[in-house]
Amino acid sequence: MMSISNEDQAMSVEERILDAAADCVLAFGVDRVTLAEIARRAAISRPTVYRRHPDTRSILAALLTARITHALDAVPSAGVGRAPLVDRVVGVAQLVRRDDVVMSVLRQDPNLAMSYLSERLGTSQQMLLDTVAGEIKSAQDEGSVRPGDVRQLAVMCLLITQSTILAAQMVEAILPADDLVTQLTLALNGYLAP
Known part of the structure; x- marks a missing residue:
């Protein structure tokens, strides 16, 4: 399981989602960005991402x-x-x-x-x-x-x-x-x- 640093805890969930999405864009390109990978990189659950954004396009x-x-x-x-x-x-x-x-x-x-x-x-x-x-x-x-x-x-x-x-x-x-x-x-x- 991923550990969450104090810096991560200080960031809002939305900031973590957007930071993770930015990382994914740079690492994989836009076409390969997935909600699952964003959730993994943000250290949050997929349902947490889905509650805020219906799809990668909205993210x-x-x-x-x-x-x-x-x-x-x-x-x-x-x-x-x-x-x-x-x-x-x-x-x-x-x-x-x-x-x-x-x-x-x-x-x-x-x-x-x-x-x-x-x-x-x-x-x-x-x-x-x-x-x-x-x-x-x-x-x-x-x-x-x-x-x-x-x-x-x-x-x-x-x-x-x-x-x-x-x-x-x-x-x-x-x-x-x-x-x-x-x-x-x-x-x-x-x-x-x-």
């Missing part, structure tokens, strides 16, 4: 949400205005693009990626929109972002950034990582400028 969606939320939290706002707003969006994009778990899920499970990215606004996307819309409103009041519906402006920032993250690998020979950051910054600044 992977929750994992993406948690990782993207973590990226947003890791890049706090640096002030009011277009420049700090753009810097934050680009910083979050860089963290997401460098996250092996997120990128593995998006690349290895195109159906989940399409559902998560194009069929509906998920929890993490809604959270990002709310955050960016709030910062756009503050920057509009300060005068560094053009007038317009803050939700619409935030949606376009999300679409620009999301497509940049997804296509970065495809265009890496033309637009290496540092240049990609520069161009994304220019695109967002240009779009939001008064």
Whole structure:
């Protein structure tokens, strides 16, 4: 039987499930992630996993949400205005693009990626929109972002950034990582400028 360390006991069951799922994604690839292996790695029973998630797809969606939320939290706002707003969006994009778990899920499970990215606004996307819309409103009041519906402006920032993250690998020979950051910054600044 597996022993549970003090560190494991301090983590919530959900955190243990998501950490185990991330380990499985990196170890086996998305297609071979199973609820049984997640339960084993999290040192909990399968029924405990099933009570929280009906299938691996829902666990992977929750994992993406948690990782993207973590990226947003890791890049706090640096002030009011277009420049700090753009810097934050680009910083979050860089963290997401460098996250092996997120990128593995998006690349290895195109159906989940399409559902998560194009069929509906998920929890993490809604959270990002709310955050960016709030910062756009503050920057509009300060005068560094053009007038317009803050939700619409935030949606376009999300679409620009999301497509940049997804296509970065495809265009890496033309637009290496540092240049990609520069161009994304220019695109967002240009779009939001008064």
